[in-house]
Amino acid sequence: MATEAxxxxxxxxxxxxxxxxxxxxxxxxSIIGCLLVALVWGPHMPPGRASVQAASQATDITVLGTIAxxxxxxxxxxxxWALAFWRxxxxxxxxxxxxxxxxxxQTTWIAGTSAIVLALAVYGTVELINPAGAGAGQGPQPxxxxxxxxxxxxxxxxxxxxxxxxxxxxxxxxxxxxRYPQFGGFETTQxxxxxxxxxxxxxxxxxxxxSFWAYxxxxxxxxxxxxxxxxxTTATVTGDFQVRCDELCGIWHGSMYDTGQVMSVSGFLAWxxxxxxxxxxxxxxxxxxxxxxxxxxxNLGKVNAALGLTGAGGGxxxxxxPEQP
Amino acid sequence: xxLPARVATLVVAxxxxxxxxxxxxxxIIGAQPQTENYMPYAQxxxxxxxxxxxxQTTVTNKPDWVTYFIQNPSTKQFDHTTYxxxxxxxxxxxxxxxxxxxxxxxxPLWGKVAGTxxxxxxxxxxxxxxxxxSQALTTFNSWANxxxxxxxxxxxxxxxxxxxxxxxxxxxxxxxGTSPCVAPADAGSPHTVVxxxxxxxxxxxxxxxxxxxxxxxxxxxxxxxPMSTPGYMAGEMExxx
Ligand SMILES: [Cu+2]
Ligand SMILES: [Cu+2]
Numbered sequence: 001m002a003t004e005a006x007x008x009x010x011x012x013x014x015x016x017x018x019x020x021x022x023x024x025x026x027x028x029x030s031i032i033g034c035l036l037v038a039l040v041w042g043p044h045m046p047p048g049r050a051s052v053q054a055a056s057q058a059t060d061i062t063v064l065g066t067i068a069x070x071x072x073x074x075x076x077x078x079x080x081w082a083l084a085f086w087r088x089x090x091x092x093x094x095x096x097x098x099x100x101x102x103x104x105x106q107t108t109w110i111a112g113t114s115a116i117v118l119a120l121a122v123y124g125t126v127e128l129i130n131p132a133g134a135g136a137g138q139g140p141q142p143x144x145x146x147x148x149x150x151x152x153x154x155x156x157x158x159x160x161x162x163x164x165x166x167x168x169x170x171x172x173x174x175x176x177x178x179r180y181p182q183f184g185g186f187e188t189t190q191x192x193x194x195x196x197x198x199x200x201x202x203x204x205x206x207x208x209x210x211s212f213w214a215y216x217x218x219x220x221x222x223x224x225x226x227x228x229x230x231x232x233t234t235a236t237v238t239g240d241f242q243v244r245c246d247e248l249c250g251i252w253h254g255s256m257y258d259t260g261q262v263m264s265v266s267g268f269l270a271w272x273x274x275x276x277x278x279x280x281x282x283x284x285x286x287x288x289x290x291x292x293x294x295x296x297x298x299n300l301g302k303v304n305a306a307l308g309l310t311g312a313g314g315g316x317x318x319x320x321x322p323e324q325p
Numbered sequence: 326x327x328l329p330a331r332v333a334t335l336v337v338a339x340x341x342x343x344x345x346x347x348x349x350x351x352x353i354i355g356a357q358p359q360t361e362n363y364m365p366y367a368q369x370x371x372x373x374x375x376x377x378x379x380x381q382t383t384v385t386n387k388p389d390w391v392t393y394f395i396q397n398p399s400t401k402q403f404d405h406t407t408y409x410x411x412x413x414x415x416x417x418x419x420x421x422x423x424x425x426x427x428x429x430x431x432x433p434l435w436g437k438v439a440g441t442x443x444x445x446x447x448x449x450x451x452x453x454x455x456x457x458x459s460q461a462l463t464t465f466n467s468w469a470n471x472x473x474x475x476x477x478x479x480x481x482x483x484x485x486x487x488x489x490x491x492x493x494x495x496x497x498x499x500x501x502g503t504s505p506c507v508a509p510a511d512a513g514s515p516h517t518v519v520x521x522x523x524x525x526x527x528x529x530x531x532x533x534x535x536x537x538x539x540x541x542x543x544x545x546x547x548x549x550x551p552m553s554t555p556g557y558m559a560g561e562m563e564x565x566x
Binding site: 251 | 436535539548553555
């Protein structure tokens with residue numbers, strides 16, 4: 001760190017080699033700090049490890065946290081050292097020595113920070129490509145599929161095949177509903193997915209912009225009207241998970257949450273069977289399954305038409321508007 | 326102006342501003358419609374709550390907004406509010422007098438009755454002349470038919486009740502025009518009588534409810550205005566111990 005160059009004479013005054021001390025303490029503290037962050041704090045990093053995507057995010061946060069630790073320790077150590085040892089002595093009225101450029105310090109600084117930033121850029125890009133965008137919404141045409149093939153069938157599903165499970169997430173003021181096209185297209189207020197099976201969430205909205213946020217699954221995707229936003233997850237632990245709306249969407253935005261459930265595959269298949277049966281009466285009234293729905297073009301019966309009614313009470317997004325509002 | 330007079334003026338002006346801010350915060354932003362307290366009227370684990378829907382709110386400064394009313398259990402008047410208090414662990418027998426015409430649901434899923442006792446609602450239709458016999462209904466197709474006017478949904482309890490509407494164009498063009506729809510304003514207007522029951526949870530707390538028909542006509546998505554204002558198409562059920 002060549003501190004003597006920045007504070008000439010301060011160490012010399014006491015006969016202490018500041019640079020050697022700082023470097024030694026910094027290395028020792030950094031090793032301890034990195035081990036603590038990676039091994040002690042790491043396993044508790046958000047968002048937890050309830051899905052492949054969440055685990056990947058937790059790993060990313062642990063890696064970034066570990067890399068940041070020596071930087072934080074270096075800054076705080078230098079700051080503390082300066083406060084403790086380089087303060088003005090009583091009665092010392094002399095001015096500090098003028099600063100000149102120091103090639104060694106500048107080169108070290110530029111090389112060091114460039115290496116860290118470039119390494120993070122490479123790591124971040126690889127992580128974005130690899131685990132399907134780290135669980136974020138991937139837009140209408142996801143580029144990175146995490147090696148997942150497109151659904152071979154939009155109307156049936158069997159576990160452990162290339163045929164990825166489709167779950168449509170529909171945001172509306174102010175509730176989430178979920179549609180399962182591969183099980184007869186029923187829609188329900190419950191979100192249930194099987195454990196250890198890749199799931200493709202197709203996220204859309206019937207009115208304003210909402211945001212589907214299944215925090216512990218590592219999934220967050222905006223729900224935009226007229227847009228299908230895709231996000232993937234593979235849950236690895238059975239049990240409950242929370243779903244929240246993460247885009248201010250009106251008066252009851254704060255209560256737009258649900259508890260989802262990750263079930264065993266057999267439990268999930270049984271659930272789809274009972275739910276399809278319970279919902280059969282209303283399923284046939286739903287519009288045909290589609291990736292987006294436009295309430296201005298509903299297929300309405302005679303009486304509604306005679307009264308001049310549509311499914312869009314007020315104005316609605318113009319279909320001519322750009323796809324991404 | 327003397328110094329004391331100047332100081333006094335400053336203090337008065339300052340207090341006026343503070344009072345103005347407090348008034349905005351508590352009286353405008355924090356305003357909440359009155360709560361109809363059904364607590365003392367519960368008997369044997371049951372309580373009867375009566376509400377009304379209307380095509381307009383002539384008792385407020387928003388006369389063209391659709392709205393709910395709740396009956397005051399002691400005066401039997403229909404008050405302009407959507408807040409009511411009921412006991413925990415109690416069966417609530419709700420009667421809703423549906424005086425509004427039909428509007429299609431945006432999401433037909435809300436046409437299914439859910440979370441009520443037996444997952445049904447009992448509906449009687451009054452066409453202006455006769456009241457039909459009660460029918461137990463489970464599903465309404467608001468796209469194919471003129472079937473639903475509003476819904477009463479408590480998402481936190483999985484409760485969803487479509488409020489049946491008068492069914493024909495003639496009836497819809499003949500709705501009660503002054504609210505609340507009681508005599509003499511209501512001289513035999515077409516309406517429905519919707520009855521259902523549900524059990525309140527054991528945990529006290531406030532459970533928000535809303536309508537899922539985009540009935541805020543003239544507002545973006547039909548979800549502004551009355552849909553976004555407590556006291557019209559949304560409110561809270563206070564469950565008390
Ligand atoms: Cu929302
Ligand atoms: Cu409504």
